[in-house]
Amino acid sequence: xxxxxxxxxxxxxxxxxxxxxxxxxxxxxxxxxxxxxxxxxxxxxxxxxxxxxxxxxxxxxxxxxxxxxxxxxxxxxxxxxxxxxxxxxxxxxxxxxxxxxxxxxxxxxxxxxxxxxxxxxxxxxxxxxxxxxxxxxxxxxxxxxxxxxxxxxxxxxxxxxxxxxxxxxxxxxxxxxxxxxxxxxxxxxxxxxxxxxxxxxxxxxxxxxxxxxxxxxxxxxxxxxxxxxxxxxxxxxxxxxxxxxxxxxxxxxxxxxxxxxxxxxxxxxxxxxxxxxxxxxxxxxxxxxxxxxxxxxxxxxxxxxxxxxxxxxxxxxxxxxxxxxxxxxxxxxxxxxxxxxxxxxxxxxxxxxxxxxxxxxxxxxxxxxxxxxxxxxxxxxxxxxxxxxxxxxxxxxxxxxxxxxxxxxxxxxxxxxxxxxxxxxxxxxxxxxxxxxxxxxxxxxxxxxxxxxxxxx
Amino acid sequence: xxxxxxxxxxxxxxxxxxxxxxxxxxxxxxxxxxxxxxxxxxxxxxxxxxxxxxxxxxxxxxxxxxxxxxxxxxxxxxxxxxxxxxxxxxxxxxxxxxxxxxxxxxxxxxxxxxxxxxxxxxxxxxxxxxxxxxxxxxxxxxxxxxxxxxxxxxxxxxxxxxxxxxxxxxxxxxxxxxxxxxxxxxxxxxxxxxxxxxxxxxxxxxxxxxxxxxxxxxxxxxxxxxxxxxxxxxxxxxxxxxxxxxxxxxxxxxxxxxxxxxxxxxxxxxxxxxxxxxxxxxxxxxxxxxxxxxxxxxxxxxxxxxxxxxxxxxxxxxxxxxxxxxxxxxxxxxxxxxxxxxxxxxxxxxxxxxxxxxxxxxxxxxxx
Numbered sequence: 136x137x138x139x140x141x142x143x144x145x146x147x148x149x150x151x152x153x154x155x156x157x158x159x160x161x162x163x164x165x166x167x168x169x170x171x172x173x174x175x176x177x178x179x180x181x182x183x184x185x186x187x188x189x190x191x192x193x194x195x196x197x198x199x200x201x202x203x204x205x206x207x208x209x210x211x212x213x214x215x216x217x218x219x220x221x222x223x224x225x226x227x228x229x230x231x232x233x234x235x236x237x238x239x240x241x242x243x244x245x246x247x248x249x250x251x252x253x254x255x256x257x258x259x260x261x262x263x264x265x266x267x268x269x270x271x272x273x274x275x276x277x278x279x280x281x282x283x284x285x286x287x288x289x290x291x292x293x294x295x296x297x298x299x300x301x302x303x304x305x306x307x308x309x310x311x312x313x314x315x316x317x318x319x320x321x322x323x324x325x326x327x328x329x330x331x332x333x334x335x336x337x338x339x340x341x342x343x344x345x346x347x348x349x350x351x352x353x354x355x356x357x358x359x360x361x362x363x364x365x366x367x368x369x370x371x372x373x374x375x376x377x378x379x380x381x382x383x384x385x386x387x388x389x390x391x392x393x394x395x396x397x398x399x400x401x402x403x404x405x406x407x408x409x410x411x412x413x414x415x416x417x418x419x420x421x422x423x424x425x426x427x428x429x430x431x432x433x434x435x436x437x438x439x440x441x442x443x444x445x446x447x448x449x450x451x452x453x454x455x456x457x458x459x460x461x462x463x464x465x466x467x468x469x470x471x472x473x474x475x476x477x478x479x480x481x482x483x484x485x486x487x488x489x490x491x492x493x494x495x496x497x498x499x500x501x502x503x504x505x506x507x508x509x510x511x512x513x514x515x516x517x518x519x520x521x522x523x524x525x526x527x528x529x530x531x532x533x534x535x536x537x538x539x540x541x542x543x544x545x546x547x548x549x550x551x552x553x554x555x556x557x558x559x560x561x562x563x564x565x566x567x568x569x570x571x572x573x574x575x576x577x578x579x580x581x582x583x584x585x586x587x588x589x590x591x592x
Numbered sequence: 593x594x595x596x597x598x599x600x601x602x603x604x605x606x607x608x609x610x611x612x613x614x615x616x617x618x619x620x621x622x623x624x625x626x627x628x629x630x631x632x633x634x635x636x637x638x639x640x641x642x643x644x645x646x647x648x649x650x651x652x653x654x655x656x657x658x659x660x661x662x663x664x665x666x667x668x669x670x671x672x673x674x675x676x677x678x679x680x681x682x683x684x685x686x687x688x689x690x691x692x693x694x695x696x697x698x699x700x701x702x703x704x705x706x707x708x709x710x711x712x713x714x715x716x717x718x719x720x721x722x723x724x725x726x727x728x729x730x731x732x733x734x735x736x737x738x739x740x741x742x743x744x745x746x747x748x749x750x751x752x753x754x755x756x757x758x759x760x761x762x763x764x765x766x767x768x769x770x771x772x773x774x775x776x777x778x779x780x781x782x783x784x785x786x787x788x789x790x791x792x793x794x795x796x797x798x799x800x801x802x803x804x805x806x807x808x809x810x811x812x813x814x815x816x817x818x819x820x821x822x823x824x825x826x827x828x829x830x831x832x833x834x835x836x837x838x839x840x841x842x843x844x845x846x847x848x849x850x851x852x853x854x855x856x857x858x859x860x861x862x863x864x865x866x867x868x869x870x871x872x873x874x875x876x877x878x879x880x881x882x883x884x885x886x887x888x889x890x891x892x893x894x895x896x897x898x899x900x901x902x903x904x905x906x907x908x909x910x911x912x913x914x915x916x917x918x919x920x921x922x923x924x925x926x927x928x929x930x931x932x933x934x935x936x937x938x939x940x941x942x943x944x945x946x947x948x949x950x951x952x953x954x955x956x957x958x959x960x
Contacts, residue, residue, distance in 0.1 A: 513955055
């Protein structure tokens with residue numbers, strides 16, 4: 136379909152089969168639905184959002200809190216709208232509701248931050264604006280007039296772009312000396328899996344950790360380009376499946392591998408996907424609402440202008456986000472200032488140990504804090520390696536002891552952190568009263584220096 | 593464009609191969625040795641845990657017969673002899689306390705055996721009322737070794753002879769020991785069945801044997817050894833000495849020995865020394881050495897931990913006895929020992945656990 140030698144502007148308007156967008160919508164929605172059910176079945180709603188009596192907020196989103204027992208309702212809304220989204224029923228409403236409920240859930244406690252949840256949030260945001268319901272949807276049965284066989288390339292293209300950003304930045308993040316020259320953290324993580332059947336024994340060999348590290352970096356950097364290439368695509372997709380199944384077997388990363396395997400289908404030629412749908416309709420199930428007439432979905436002129444500007448801003452932000460760490464001094468892996476929202480996935484083995492002491496300046500009385508009285512194990516684990524968590528926790532302790540009648544509680548922390556196999560060292564200045572510090576976008580100068588170098592991005 | 597991409601990929605793969613083969617020289621001759629977890633689990637189960645519980649149980653049975661003799665013939669000599677047996681049993685407990693995983697965890701053994709300080713008014717009230725229930729909520733502090741300490745070393749003989757509650761006291765004394773024996777007997781029996789589960793769960797997930805053993809070992813070290821035996825009495829965090837919190841309060845010259853014995857046990861256990869004191873086999877140390885993390889100077893972390901434990905053991909020997917006095921009169925020496933013990937908390941809890949990559953929860957984690 137794509138004609139060469141035309142301007143980029145014309146090119147992104149080229150019609151492609153809407154089947155690509157529709158099939159992506161179906162699978163992506165089903166994945167979120169399954170993920171919601173999984174979350175519920177594992178008891179994580181209770182464990183992560185109801186049982187804790189304190190939650191770590193994102194900067195600027197302190198007002199987003201779990202809703203007590205109504206948190207279940209939130210997950211029900213999320214699950215049902217994911218299902219509606221998938222089958223394309225009341226698509227606009229479903230996509231907005233899904234985006235809002237999913238994002239709200241993710242914002243409730245940053246302890247549970249995962250890059251793939253962030254990825255889902257971003258894709259859902261894009262999907263709100265895209266005409267993913269014009270084919271292969273219940274809406275197109277309700278209103279056959281919306282059925283369109285073609286959509287402009289930039290609609291499908293923006294999903295591909297989002298996927299490519301994730302992969303390429305995940306690859307760029309691996310271009311550092313720890314990953315490439317030390318095979319860290321895989322040289323620690325792989326032997327932990329050496330009791331896996333058949334291939335387990337391989338993980339005892341150091342060269343395997345190096346091979347996985349380098350292969351992972353190359354894979355992430357180049358897979359989107361191979362997926363875009365018609366000839367390379369079948370092999371690339373096999374690589375996608377193998378790579379992600381491998382990570383699923385080795386690491387506790389939940390549904391992420393399957394989300395990526397399914398999402399990568401969006402790279403397939405839309406004409407091929409359309410052919411599959413036509414065949415399904417003809418051979419298997421004639422009721423399937425598949426667009427057959429060569430009709431093109433068109434945006435109203437001002438609507439298109441608005442959307443394209445929105446998307447341009449969106450992608451500019453996405454492309455710049457991972458570089459924001461350059462504005463801060465200090466080693467990124469150590470301070471984690473600018474670490475999140477940057478596709479830095481499975482990059483570090485980091486563990487900490489934090490002992491907080493609250494001091495009453497009036498009496499000199501000191502209390503040693505037992506973290507388990509305030510935080511879950513998961514929260515404690517996250518808090519013990521990340522300065523913004525420590526700060527929020529310190530302020531929480533301050534408030535707690537104020538309620539206990541202490542006038543101006545001072546909060547001090549002794550924190551040891553070990554990262555990528557290095558010996559643990561003190562992480563924050565033990566003489567800084569953290570109750571007096573505030574969270575900003577600037578470097579926290581009470582984080583002690585890393586005293587080693589990690590070269591690269 | 594395409595050609596550039598392919599060339600780039602090829603180049604990267606070649607460099608990858610080159611680096612991989614260079615780095616291979618660092619690799620030990622037989623890289624698989626030491627990284628298998630099962631030999632370590634078998635060593636711990638066979639050479640330490642099972643003999644430890646067997647010995648602990650037999651020590652408690654000796655104590656029971658000593659107490660029965662005393663009850664039949666309550667003289668100062670008999671009391672002294674029971675006290676001696678109690679000391680041996682308490683010293684043995686220091687070699688068992690760190691094993692609170694599997695059956696001992698299910699039985700909450702430590703809380704029954706060694707919750708201190710003993711709450712004497714509550715205990716006395718039990719005796720005078722003639723009613724007690726060691727399973728009742730809030731009854732952990734009137735049983736176990738600390739209760740025996742009070743009853744044997746902190747109670748005058750006439751309470752067992754002329755006192756109107758003498759018989760109730762004798763019965764209480766005996767039943768404290770019986771309760772401990774009952775607990776240990778169940779654990780002893782459970783371990784024979786649990787052993788196969790223990791040695792076959794070779795993974796590193798949250799319920800794997802390594803994770804259960806290490807996490808509880810680290811918890812013990814931090815909270816019960818560092819915190820209970822020295823940190824709380826010296827008031828390391830609070831700055832206020834609390835001599836009444838020492839272990840073995842009614843035989844205070846013992847507290848330091850118990851602390852030393854507990855720390856020596858931690859070192860031995862970490863190194864895979866068997867319960868009989870003979871180096872037995874694969875251990876946390878050998879596993880950590882096989883993983884190969886090092887400090888800034890290139891010393892394996894596996895050895896750094898031993899060095900720091902030795903320093904801590906040394907620092908303990910400098911404390912004057914009893915600890916209850918030293919925490920008030922010679923705080924600097926006690927605090928120094930506390931700091932040395934504290935240094936190892938981070939090494940165990942952060943460096944070792946991180947190198948082992950054992951999980952602490954089931955939740956998804958994309959590794960930060």
